[in-house]
Amino acid sequence: MKLTRHISVFVIAQLCIIGSVNCGNILVWHTEGSHWINLKPILETLIDRGHSVTVLVQSASVYMDPTEKARFSYEPFNVSISMQQMNDFFEEFIHFHMYEIDHLSYLQIHWKGYHIVKRDLKFSIQICDGLLRSETVMRRLREAKYDVLLSDPIYPCSDLVAEDLGIPLVYTLRFSVAHMWERLCGQLPSPPSFVPGAMIKLTDEMSFTERLLNFLFYASQDMMAYGYWQDIDAYYSEIRGKPSTYCEVMGQADLWLIRTYWDFDYPRPFLPNFKFVGGIHCKPAKPLPxxxxxxxxxxxxxxxxxxxxxxxxxxxxxxxxxxxxxxxxxxxxxxxxxxxxxxxxxxxxxxxxxxxxxxxxxxxxxxxxxxxxxxxxxxxxxxxxxxxxxxxxxxxxxxxxxxxxxxxxxxxxxxxxxxxxxxxxxxxxxxxxxxxxxxxxxxxxxxxxxDRPISPKDEAVFWIEFTMRNKGAKHLRVQAHELTWYQYHSLDVFAFLLAIVMLLTLLFIKTCLFCVRRCCYGAKSKRKTEHKRKQ
Amino acid sequence: MKLTRHISVFVIAQLCIIGSVNCGNILVWHTEGSHWINLKPILETLIDRGHSVTVLVQSASVYMDPTEKARFSYEPFNVSISMQQMNDFFEEFIHFHMYEIDHLSYLQIHWKGYHIVKRDLKFSIQICDGLLRSETVMRRLREAKYDVLLSDPIYPCSDLVAEDLGIPLVYTLRFSVAHMWERLCGQLPSPPSFVPGAMIKLTDEMSFTERLLNFLFYASQDMMAYGYWQDIDAYYSEIRGKPSTYCEVMGQADLWLIRTYWDFDYPRPFLPNFKFVGGIHCKPAKPLPxxxxxxxxxxxxxxxxxxxxxxxxxxxxxxxxxxxxxxxxxxxxxxxxxxxxxxxxxxxxxxxxxxxxxxxxxxxxxxxxxxxxxxxxxxxxxxxxxxxxxxxxxxxxxxxxxxxxxxxxxxxxxxxxxxxxxxxxxxxxxxxxxxxxxxxxxxxxxxxxxDRPISPKDEAVFWIEFTMRNKGAKHLRVQAHELTWYQYHSLDVFAFLLAIVMLLTLLFIKTCLFCVRRCCYGAKSKRKTEHKRKQ
Missing domain, CATH: 3.40.50.2000 (Glycogen Phosphorylase B;)
Incomplete structure (x- = not known):
């Protein structure tokens, strides 16, 4: 460990290869489309640095091909959906956004969007089930003694697998709609007054109406999320054998590598276990043909x-x-x-x-x-x-x-x-x-x-290796994960203080009334006595 | 700029010295005690990297000695307080905390503490005034064409000087009581439910009572701060020639270098322009005598x-x-x-x-x-x-x-x-x-x-140089600075939504009442008509 002090990641890279020290065994979660394109440069760098990389791939994958020649190995598993079904789903998804969306009302868009996500999550659960119920694959994963699970959370259950294998979990993602995962599961603070929800098409400079829209966007997406997540919560509870939520288990992740930076994103609050590594895949241009x-x-x-x-x-x-x-x-x-x-x-x-x-x-x-x-x-x-x-x-x-x-x-x-x-x-x-x-x-x-202290790819690799060297990165995880939503926002404290204030006000009013009555009664009875005396 | 891509700070160091490229002219704000001890290692590194460093020192300084042999130059200025007065103040401050505090009630501690801080701020304003009213020194500072002002905000007005000189401002600090500067002026989110206020002696794992205490600590310190800051707000307004607050001008800083890290601090939310560089002065042990x-x-x-x-x-x-x-x-x-x-x-x-x-x-x-x-x-x-x-x-x-x-x-x-x-x-x-x-x-x-990607000293130096290279770091500064407190917390949005809900409820009730009345009236008049017809 001492060797890593005050030297750049590039120097450490050499050590890992030369001495085979700290070279780890990395498991990578299955994914699709541009998410897969984004993962590849990290995997290449991890392999260059002497790590062994194994990528999970499901049998209906459209974008991942376990037969292609690659420097990492694939760990395929069967699922109860066909490639045709997956392909049809992607086609429908793209068609909806490219051609249908402009002919639908706001409510119709939400209604159709909601059902598309619901179907996506249904497929996702089927994929989870294919892996988690496969005794053979799960046994092989357990025996392989992986050091970390690297996952783009676009497909759920990597947290369940990391928990089963007892290894740290590192997420790599661009965003979730209205930052739902980051906010609700990762505890990322996102005040709606200057953090526009992802996908809303607003900037961090918002008028009153835009802040109102952003607020309602967060609220409506959160409500929809709890609708989407019911099935998956039930599945997580079934697998873990105790009442669990998808969000709670996601929140156990050690690190969240976010694929943006302040060149692209608006500056916003974040947490020690959120690292902004946008532009991982960027590299200098090569000569053209x-x-x-x-x-x-x-x-x-x-x-x-x-x-x-x-x-x-x-x-x-x-x-x-x-x-x-x-x-x-x-x-x-x-x-x-x-x-x-x-x-x-x-x-x-x-x-x-x-x-x-x-x-x-x-x-x-x-x-x-x-x-x-x-x-x-x-x-x-x-x-x-x-x-x-x-x-x-x-x-x-x-x-x-x-x-x-x-x-x-x-x-x-x-x-x-x-x-x-x-x-x-x-x-x-x-x-x-x-x-x-x-x-x-x-x-x-x-x-x-x-112009940053360390390139995004090196930073991503550094933190993945950090979790391997240190068996996790829980010291970067805020205590907010242990609080309920009302505790997080100090609503119980507010309620207590309000109760105290109301009690004191009531006591004050009662005391005043008592005093006034005593005074009046006293004065009245005094007057009566004096009146009687005069009579 | 291209040379800095993907290479460690150590390599850049050499470039700055060899080529005299990007070597800047750094002005450092005066300070005292351990704050001065903390600044020195950064200054040494900046000098090692070829920058020119000038340190402001006031004539009543107890801990800074402009006659001592140093690698940086001093820029002294006269103030209307004596070294004896400063020394007496420090003695009283230490005596109060070491010996008096245990014999005083909670209210007495706050009362005496409040007056000590008030006196400290009075001295601070006198020091500010010594510099800002000195035409000779200010002209010299303007003519020197500094690239950045580095300041520990324990003594105020560095923001006013940076504004006057038109240069970026970088703060370096350990903390302020209850994170007042960081929260109120730097917009650092600090939910009282899991971020204990600095000095409260609580951890991030708090019981209900502790959360209540922390909440009240933040609230009471904020109220006290607005009390402390009245004089300094008036002084800032006078100097700027327009209504200004100390906090608002502090908030213009480009970067906040915080002298802790997650080895010492509890993980907490932070912002892109807050860099945690605790342990800047640490170095390997040398052999003993x-x-x-x-x-x-x-x-x-x-x-x-x-x-x-x-x-x-x-x-x-x-x-x-x-x-x-x-x-x-x-x-x-x-x-x-x-x-x-x-x-x-x-x-x-x-x-x-x-x-x-x-x-x-x-x-x-x-x-x-x-x-x-x-x-x-x-x-x-x-x-x-x-x-x-x-x-x-x-x-x-x-x-x-x-x-x-x-x-x-x-x-x-x-x-x-x-x-x-x-x-x-x-x-x-x-x-x-x-x-x-x-x-x-x-x-x-x-x-x-x-085990971090870059040593704290290198990180601090990197960001100081960043502000010099890029004439500031405003792209890291959240838009929250432009919001009022009620906008930040979306209270105006809440109020609007509440008004809508109340209006709709009122409309609903009125409509119902109207319908009920119409029904009843209709039935009544119908009955009356029938009754009359029967008669």
């Missing part, structure tokens, strides 16, 4: 625009494709557009459409002037890392909210995917490219991103 | 006990000295005791009394079994650094509260300085030396202290 470099260089002083809509959007409707392609044709920059499927008819010669682009290498290229993005956190972080202003075309999940962050920080403009016209996109691109404040703000965010 | 090493080695397997009562206690009464010396004579360990003045009569051969001892080198010696301390944060941190269990004899200021922290973490026992008998001290020493849990806990705290 020769033909691509040639295309980029041909843009001259105007430079290029990089355009992707993320890993979940495979193609666009013909109409949308043409609107966008027409706009791209009207700017002097050259454009590299990642798009699967048919090429739009209105595609101009300045635009090159490709199935895949080296996004990070392009964003880090000195000729890049702007990034058209769907607003996923990964892409935004790459733009922040390289200081590139953005045009956001957010569609679903956290994307609209993410883009509001970037707009508030002056590094982006936002388009509405459903109502956007060709001219809107042209104007948006010209604004972020030609108004210097956008580039300046993007560079300011980049400076904040880079 | 030859004769002292000989004495230590002569202790054999029993080892030694190190004993100091801090820099402010010069000597003890004969009675106290004899009680302590008798106790030390009854333990098998050898003792090194730092004590000025006459040697106690009951001094035993195992105890060596010295005017000065190399405290850190002794605490880091493998033969050290325990540390008898007054409970100052500096000494406690050296004991934590070296993993030495403690016997606390706290006297005043934060010392009793500090020792409660160490007791709660299982690394210390506490003596009452005023009522302590010889046997109490013997028992206390035997407990921490012979019960293994004390040593184990001291080592656990030491592990927490050392």
């Amino acid at each position: 020769e033909d691509m470099e040639e295309f980029v260089q041909s843009s001259g002083d105007d430079g290029i625009v990089v355009f992707t809509l993320g890993s979940m959007i495979k193609n666009l409707t013909t109409e949308k494709g043409n609107i966008i392609a027409s706009a791209l044709g009207q700017i002097p920059q050259k454009v590299l557009w990642r798009l699967s499927g048919d090429k739009p008819e209105t595609l101009a010669p300045n635009t090159r459409v490709l199935d895949w682009i080296p996004q990070n290498d392009l964003l880090g290229h000195p000729k890049t002037r702007a990034f058209i993005t769907h607003g996923g956190t990964n892409g935004i972080y790459e733009a922040i890392y390289h200081g590139v202003p953005m045009v956001g075309i957010p569609m679903f999940a956290d994307q609209p909210d993410n883009m509001v962050h970037m707009k508030a920080k002056g590094a982006a403009v936002i388009m509405n995917f459903n109502t956007m016209k060709t001219q809107d996109l042209v104007d948006g691109l010209n604004t972020v490219i030609n108004e210097p404040s956008y580039k300046e703000n993007a560079l300011r965010l980049s400076r904040i991103h880079h | 030859e004769d002292m090493e000989e004495f230590v080695q002569s202790s054999g397997d029993d080892g030694i006990v190190v004993f100091t009562l801090g820099s402010m206690i010069k000597n003890l009464t004969t009675e106290k000295g004899n009680i302590i010396a008798s106790a030390l004579g009854q333990i098998p360990q050898k003792v090194l005791w730092r004590l000025s003045g006459d040697k106690p009569e009951t001094l035993a051969p195992n105890t060596r009394v010295l005017d000065w001892i190399p405290q850190n080198d002794l605490l880091g010696h493998p033969k050290t079994r325990a540390f008898i301390t007054h409970g100052g944060t500096n000494g406690i941190y050296e004991a934590i650094y070296h993993g030495v269990p403690m016997v606390g004899i706290p006297m005043f200021a934060d010392q009793p509260d500090n020792m409660v922290h160490m007791k709660a973490k299982g690394a210390a026992v506490i003596m009452n300085f005023n009522t302590m008998k010889t046997q109490d001290l013997v028992d206390g020493l035997n407990t921490v030396i012979n019960e293994p849990s004390y040593k184990e806990n001291a080592l656990r705290l030491s592990r927490i202290h050392h």
